[in-house]
Amino acid sequence: MNQPPTFHGAFVFRKQDHGILSSTYFNTWDFTPYPETAKLKSKTEPADDPFTGVYETIWLEKNAHYVCDVEIILHKPGVYKILWNAAGKKGVEKYEGYGMLETELLVGFYYYN
Numbered sequence: 001m002n003q004p005p006t007f008h009g010a011f012v013f014r015k016q017d018h019g020i021l022s023s024t025y026f027n028t029w030d031f032t033p034y035p036e037t038a039k040l041k042s043k044t045e046p047a048d049d050p051f052t053g054v055y056e057t058i059w060l061e062k063n064a065h066y067v068c069d070v071e072i073i074l075h076k077p078g079v080y081k082i083l084w085n086a087a088g089k090k091g092v093e094k095y096e097g098y099g100m101l102e103t104e105l106l107v108g109f110y111y112y113n
Contacts, residue, residue: 023038
């Protein structure tokens, strides 16, 4: 029997102007909120969706920072699949998650892949 993925943390993405997302997130092993910022690299379908696309992202975590690509995919209306690609390599996901629209926020959870 397949085990469900282990919950790793939660996030909220906010849509800013100029193809920028800002985020606050936390991990299960450290309940201190941290920031993440993403800049749109390429838009994906549906083109009129406020969140879908491939972004270059950077996040802080304790005494380090990490840079990679994050892809936000419309899974079904109002629900998104989010893939943080290890070292920016598509198809090598480090984290995977799901989010839902809550007014103008994308709120969700992620797990280590």
